Amino acid sequence: MANSLEEPLFWADNLARRIINKRPNKLFYTIEAGITPSGNMHIGTLREVMICSFVERALLDLGKSVRFLFIWDDYDRLRKLPSDLLNREEMQKYLYFPVSKVFDLWGCHSSWAEHFEKPFEDQLKIIGISPKYIYQSVEYTKGTYAEECLRVLGNKQTITEILNKIKTNKTAAEDFLPIQIYCEKCSKDTTQIIENQGINYKYSCSSCGFEGAVNILKDFHYKLGWRVDWPMRWKFYDVDFESSGSDHSVAGGSFDTGKEIINQVWAREPPLHQHYGFIIGREGGKLSKSVGGNISPGDLFEVFSPSIVRFLFARARPETEYSIVIDDESYLKTFADFFKHEDIYFNSNNIRQGISEKNIKQFCRIYEMSVVGTPSVIKPVQPDIRNLVFLMNFFQTPQKALAYLKKNHKIKLSVNDEELYLQYMTCCQNWLKKYAPSKYKYKLRQGVDQEIKKQILPFEIEIIKQIIKLLNQPKVSDELIKTKLEQITTADALDKKAFYAKIYQILFRKDEGPNFAGFCQYIGKTKIVKILKEYIKKESETDNKIIEEHKDNIKKEKAKRRINKPEKEKSA
Structure with a gap:
């Protein structure tokens, strides 16, 4: 827990x-985040929520009461369709509908908006985030903000002047309306005001030709434009902190105009605001819901444990732009970085020695923020992730892989550690299936590759025989195999790299592979010995084996025929 008497080092504690x-x-502080559910959430969206969640925890650690609101802007219109969407032509007719009224193309939720809202809400639960959700389609259509909207309309001149500061083409106050009306016939926001009498607004719709009227205090099918809606809800929910992307925070951006609007229309100060840098895609540029094809939070949850997902965001200051890449070796480094923070937190093997007190505190606080809930008293298990990646090449399920380790490697785990071990195995398995480079994917070769066999030199055959003899020893440990292999393969004439390349070609059709001693134990020494023996057999031995197998097959066939002869033939 952050010490309230010291100057905090972690960025969320400072905020x-x-x-x-x-x-x-x-008496209590309000934190707000929000997004329009117009497409799949990406990890940039998750960053906003994570920043707010870390600040929430920092306030709680200081003994404060906090409410965390997540506002779904599902009364925003469907402005454009994701570029990777199928059936685009069919969906064109739903453009300019509120996203809460667009049907779910996939047929699994009540609306387009809910299709993207519910998975994200479920994902946030996994990483320990449970804000209060507010759905703007509900709040606007039941008149929650009607009085505030009336106040906005009464300050139209002031708001026009504020917004004109950033516009190239200025708008006259009489031509500006800070609300957008949805047509009551076709539900689109393609409407224009044609007459205004007090709180009554007559409109026409360019999509369907309908003409109707809205009473601001009775007919709730309208909403405020974004630049006015944002400061309105700061006031309505008494917001103390909000974070948003850098695009909202530039000079003349929506936060700039929002500050002036809340100050001049409601005579209030804006909340403390923290902009955050974009999560950059592999090709550069920020991620986008509408463009499609982005990395989603779901992708992260497939390959990282919940605490490591949190760690990805806790360790980076909000204003920093960076990439999260899961399809190369940086994936493995993420585990190593997290385990380092964990080791420093628990001071494993006196790892803190030589690290400054300031850095120790920073490492520990990042780890505290990364863990879902509170850190355990005993350090959790830390499996070798590279070994798990290799192991999951050969087991269909994490449960089978763990059962193998417990039986053959005598691994003893607590209930919590066993659950974590299975979680890490599942992550590695998913990574192998979807993202891992080919060099991490292994499959034992079936049959003998005669070209490889011809390349094995006579003295290399002798070394392979010694390896077979070593592996045939009962109860031989990884460490002993490693030591003996070092002795066996130190012959002056042996090119060790070329020799092991042949071994890996024999086993996996690859020039490189994992630590030989380790994978012998994982795959099973018996399997390795069986494969290696096939490559050191002389041709005559192989031929004799084929002949003997052929003779056995003939005998079996004759015996089968005798059994199947009719009774008359047998008696004759």
Whole structure:
């Protein structure tokens, strides 16, 4: 827990202090995040939620009461379709509908909006985030914001002047309306105001030709434009902290205009705001819901444990732009980085020695924030992830792989560690199936490759025989295999790299592979010995074996015929 008497090092602790200093006497503090559910959420969206979640925890650690609101802007219109969407032509007719009224193309939820909302809400639960969800389609259509909208309309002149500061083409106050009306006939927001009398607005729809009227205090099928809606809900929900992407935070951006609007229309200060840098895609540029084809939170949950997903965001300051890549070796490095923070937190093997007190505190706080819930008293299990990746090449399920390790390697795990071990195995298996480079994928070769066999030199055959003899020893440990292999393969004439390349070709059709001693134990020494023996047999031995097998097959066939002879033939 952060020490309230010291100057905090972790960025979320600093933000929490600033929130309290800005409004020191509040009974509880409100944190807000939100997004339009127009497409699959990407990891940039997740970053906003994670920042708010870390600040929430920092405030709680300081003994404050906090409510975390997540506002789904599902009363926004469907502005465009994701580029990777099938049936685009069929969906064109739903453009400009509120996303909450667009049907679910996939048939599994009640609407387009819910199709993207519910999976994201479920994913947030996995990493320990449970905000209060507010659905704008519900709040607007039941008139929750009607009085605030009326106030906005009464300050149309002021808002026009604020927004004109950033516009090239200025708008006259009489031509500006900060609300957008959805047509009550076709549900699209393709409407224009044709007459205004007090709180009554007559409109026409360019999509269907319908003409209708809206009473601001009775007919709730309208909403505020984004630049006005944002400061309105800061006031309505008394928001103390919000984070948003860098595009909202530039000069003249929506946060800039929002600050002025809340100050001049509601005479209030804006919440403390923290902009965050974009999560950059592999090809550069920010990720986007509407473009499609982005990395989703679901992709992260497939290949990382919940705590490591949190770690990916906790360790980076909000304003930093960076990439999260899961289809190369940086995936394995992420585990190593997380385990290092974990080791420092638990001071495993006196790892803190030589690290400054300041850095130790920073490492420990990042780890605390990464863990779902509170850290355990005993350090969790830390399997060798490279070994798990290799192991999962040869087992259909994590349960079978773990059963093998427990039986053959005498691994003893607590209930919690066993659950974590299975979690890591599942992550590695998913990574192998979907993202891992080919060099991490292994399959034992079936049959003998005669070309490889011809390349094995006579003295290499003798070394392979010694390896076979070593592996045939009962109860031989990984360490002993490693030591003996080093002795066996130190012959002056042996090119060790070329020799092992042949071994890996024999076993996997690859020039490189994992630690030989380790994978012998994982795959099974008996299997390795059986394969190696086939490559050191002389041709005559192989021929004799084929002949003997052929004779056995003939005998079996004759015996089968005798059994199947009719009774008359037998008696004759």
